[in-house]
Amino acid sequence: MENKKIKILVIDDNKDNLTTVKALVKEAFPDSIRLTAANGAAGIELAQSEDPDVILLDVVMPGMDGFEVCQKLKSSPKTHDIPVVFLTALGGDRRSRIQALEVGGDAFLAKPIDESELTAQIRAMVKIKITNENQRNEKERLAQLVAEQTRELEQIHSATLNLLEDLREENEARKKSEERLVRSEKRLKKAQSIAHVGDWEWNIKDGKEEWSDEMYHIFGIDKTSYIASLGEVITRMIHPEDLPIVLPSNTETFAEKKPLEYRIIRPDGSIRNIWAESGDAILDESGEPIFLIGIVQDITARKQSELSLLLYAKRQEKIAALGRALASEFDLEVIYHTAEGYIQSMIACPNFAFTLFDSQQGILKAAYVSSDGIKIDVHDIPPLKFNLQDTSSGRSKAIASQSPEIILDMKAKRKTGGGMLFGGAQEAQSAIYIPMLAEGQVIGLMELQSYQTGAYSFEDGEWLSVAANQIGMSIQNARLFSRTQQRIEELTALAIIDNAVTSHLSPQEMFTILLEQAITQLKVDAAVLFLFNPQSQVLECVSSRGYTLTSNLQIRLHMGESLAGQVALEKRMFHFTRLSAENAHLLKEESLIEGFEEYFGVPLLVKDEIIGVLEVLHRSKLNPDSDWLHFLEVLAGQSAIVISTLQLYEDVQHANKQLLKAYDATIEGWSQAMDLRDKETENHTQRVTEMTLRLAQCYGMSEGQMIHLRRGALLHDIGKLGVPDQILLKVSDLTDEEWTIMRSHPQLAYDMLSQIDYLRPAMDIPYCHHERWDGSGYPRGLKGEQIPFAARLFSVVDVYDALTSDRPYRPKWSKEKAIQLIKEQSEKFFDPIVVESFLNIFNEGMGSEEE
Structure with a gap:
């Protein structure tokens, strides 16, 4: 796929549809070869001559509809393996989908076509075709290998027959050349030993048999203690399952020289595969038969080789099928x-x-x-x-x-x-x-x-x-x-708690939200919230969830009493596993009778002062990892903030500002983590953020807009967390497939940030900062003022900083050279109005070393 351009054939009678689909394909796969056909017959002809990687086929067409076209393509050996994706406005028609699958369709996309789904389907179909071609080539290779081995064995067999013929000729002339007979016998024995071929001779008159040495070896019989008898061997050694085949055919074998394959069981218990054929009768001077000769070959090795090759091919097919099953x-x-x-x-x-x-x-x-x-x-x-x-x-x-x-x-x-x-x-x-x-x-x-x-x-x-x-x-x-996903869910849970705080809910409603998020995100059976009363020095249970025997726990604990009291007294997390009668005194009675086996208690602290305890309990073993424990602590900290907010309502605005700072610190941490991952761009994020904010001031943005602009700038490359290191940090040129993965980072950023409510207003820069004024950018090819204003601001700053910074593949440019390129790309890559503002600020000193 890396060395071959993707070839895509679109078959549709509607010219507008052809133009639209061809444009979508070109945008998603700019280096692809795009073929079009306005009817089914032309499409079939193109498919047979061009061998495309994927066919995008409309259903409703005059003359020959898409179903008939697909059926003809799948019935032809030349086009059978080409994946076919149906494109039609009949997306909700279940019968059409079924019919598409019955005629051999590989996928079904409804119009209007979703670009990302089309791209994913084309990639999947190309991989399927490549897999099918590899499997077909492997099967052909294995078949060729078996054929070559069979030819070799046939050549050995032919050589053996020729040696037997030589032997017969030498027997006729043995009176004239005894030495030639001895030499031939030696050659025959050697050939028989190599090819595992033995021969036998039956004297028709006296009924006696003579076997070659290899015959004894094949049947695993001691030559010195056994009198040769082929009939007895057939009776005693033929595998019971093969007797019905061998015995009725024995007469035909001698009469018609028909070869047989069967198995024998040697005296040592081993099973061998045998190929047997009778030869010509040897006649006396009057033309009467006096001897009958035949050959037997041990073909066990060949059979095992064939079975091994067959098993190998089947395993390769299953391993490939396993990869497809696990791919998504x-x-x-x-x-x-x-x-x-x-x-x-x-x-x-x-x-x-x-x-x-x-x-x-x-x-x-x-x-x-x-x-x-x-x-x-x-x-x-x-x-x-x-x-x-x-x-x-x-x-x-x-x-x-x-x-x-x-x-x-x-x-x-x-x-x-x-x-x-x-x-x-x-x-x-x-x-x-x-x-x-x-x-x-x-x-x-x-x-x-x-x-x-x-x-x-x-x-x-x-x-x-x-x-x-x-x-x-x-x-x-x-x-x-x-x-x-867990990180997103955790951030969402924290955002839900934050939203609940700002919604001025009642304390009980807030407590319910806290415990429900704890149970959901930590995947535990129950949770309990205690608040500390500083006047009475008592922990009071204010809310509980997950208890089956009581819905409202009425519990008051002194400091140091029960597990919750010890958590509050020592201001540290407590963890107990497999709670039983031995440590029952440590657990409140209501929890003991519920059958909990895991307990975690976390102190809720504000300025190192205890304000409550959060307990989470589970009825089976948890085996928590470090991420789970970290989120429990984060949730406890968040709960402490919520409770403190409820107790000190007048400080709610201050608490919210601190929380927002924590989010922004997290965002800055993410941006620092991204810079640390790519050391060559270290501090790039901070520089472009500060420059973008200064440029934005020229347009009189509000404080709220500036906050979202700052977050978007800090997270502009968050999507690169989904790009493998071997691509992101690669010094040499990227392949086409690697560029496709690299260019997916704006979409990855959108997928990550769109699920976080408070970051949605900041997504314009991470999602659109690679769009270009002339529409040549990605991921959506937006043009002109279709591009969000924040992304237009940021793209100029991002390019300037990238050009004036050292990179693994080039040294940094001078500021003058970078400014010249930005001027040249005005109205091409950049918004000309933004470029003008940037140049004005630059001339005022933004590009100085101090700035």
């Missing part, structure tokens, strides 16, 4: 379950698990475990502590070496190493641990265990590693996606 999945449980299904279909593994590695804590946690098809609760499996310097255990060795580790005998390993065990009463006897890699780091293991010893081989490790890395990338993407 971000639910970890679905990823685990889907991956298990594919792996189970390729290799026997009654015990299957995914374990995730935390390199900072040096522990391995079970994330998904199943035994004999039954899912096991991973909370019941304790994590393993690892020292990567000690590679005595299979798991640590797999992680340290970043390669599969096979345990042939787990019973012997358990005696020395122990470790995490899966399954029920039956113990696993062998295992294979395959590291999952993402960005060159081990993020966990895919673990397979068998009840048989020596169940897994080096070859298994090779193909399982390919699948494990695919799964690892999907897990990593899902975790990053989940983490981003």
Whole structure:
């Protein structure tokens, strides 16, 4: 895809539609080859001659409609693999969608066409086509390989027959040349040994048989203790399942020289594949047959090779299918379950698990475990502590070496190493641990265990590693996606609490919102809020959620009494796991009878003075990570602010300003994090923010507009958090595909910030600062005053700072050279009015070293 331009064929009888779709495709894929056809017949002809990567097909057309066109394309071997995407105004017609799928359509887009959906579909269809072509090429390669091996065996067989013919000729002349006969016999024995071909001779008159040495070897029989008898071999050694085929055909085989394939069971129990053919009868001087000769070949190796190639092809297809199934999945449980299904279909593994590695804590946690098809609760499996310097255990060795580790005998390993065990009463006897890699780091293991010893081989490790890395990338993407979503949800929760404060709700309404957000975001069963009464020195329960036996807790606790009292007294977080009768005295009675197993209590502090306690409880084990604990503390701090606001209403404006400063500090932290990520642009964000604010002052913007302008400038490159380091920090030229990913950062910024209410007014700059006055920019190709004014201001400042700063791929420009380029690009890239204002301020000193 990187070295080949995308070729897209659009078939539509409406010229306006053709123009529109072609323009959308050109904008999304500027380097693509765009073909158009005004009717179905012309479209089919173009598809056969040009072999496009994707066909965008209208349904309603005169003469031949889209369904008939698609059916003809899919019935032709030349165009069968080209993905077809239907474009039609019949988006809500369920029958049309079904008909499209029945004739072989790959996707269905409704008009008016959404540009992002069209782009995503084209990319997906191109990947599907490439995958189909790779699979077809692989199948052809395997078929060619099998054909070549078959030809080689046929050549060996032909050579053997020729040697047999030589032998017959030499037998006729043996009286004249005994030496030639001996040499031929030696050559024959050597050829038979190499080709695993044996021959036999049956004396028709006396019924005696003679076998070559290789015949004895093929059947696994001792030559010194066995009298050759082909009939007895057939009776004793033919595989029972093959007897019905061999015995009725034996007479035909001798009479018509028909070859047979069957299996034998040697005396040692091994099973071999046999190919057998009778030769010509040897006649006496009167023309009567006196001998019958035939050959037998051991074709076990060829059969095993064919089976291995077939198994390899099937596994490759399933691994490719696994990659497609996980490509757009971000639910970890679905990823685990889907991956298990594919792996189970390729290799026997009654015990299957995914374990995730935390390199900072040096522990391995079970994330998904199943035994004999039954899912096991991973909370019941304790994590393993690892020292990567000690590679005595299979798991640590797999992680340290970043390669599969096979345990042939787990019973012997358990005696020395122990470790995490899966399954029920039956113990696993062998295992294979395959590291999952993402960005060159081990993020966990895919673990397979068998009840048989020596169940897994080096070859298994090779193909399982390919699948494990695919799964690892999907897990990593899902975790990053989940983490981003969690951050957004947490910010949204804090924004909800902030909005509730400014809405002047009653205290009880505020308490309810606090506890509901705590339960929702922390994913716990219950939450309780205590307020401290400084006059009585008592903690009073003011609100609770999640208790099933009582809806209104009436609890008053003295300092140091119960867990909440100890939290308030010591002003620190308390955590208890698996609450039981042993520590019942630490928990209030109402919580004990609810069956909670996890408890967290956090002090609510204002200026180091206790004002309350927030408790969260759960009826099963939580296993919280550092992010969870951090948000609990943030939520506690937020709750303290809310409660303090309710108690001191006259200070609410001050509290709001502090909160906004915290948000702005967060934004500045994000911007600093972005600058630190790309050290070559360090302090770029602060410079362009200050310059943009100064430029905005020329237009008399209000204080509120300036605040949103500042936030937008600080977050202008927030979308680059979604661009991989290997692209963002790449020194050499980017490929077309890498440029596509790089140019997606404004859309990523929009996706991130649009879900945060208080940042929506600031999205103009992050979303539109790469738009150009002449409409040549991205992501939407806005033109002129369609571009938001804030983005027009910022784009001039951003380009000026970028040009006058050192970058990995070029040294910085002089200020004069940068100003000259900005003048030249006025009315092309930039708003001419903004350029004029920028130049005026620059001349006043904005471009000086001090500024």
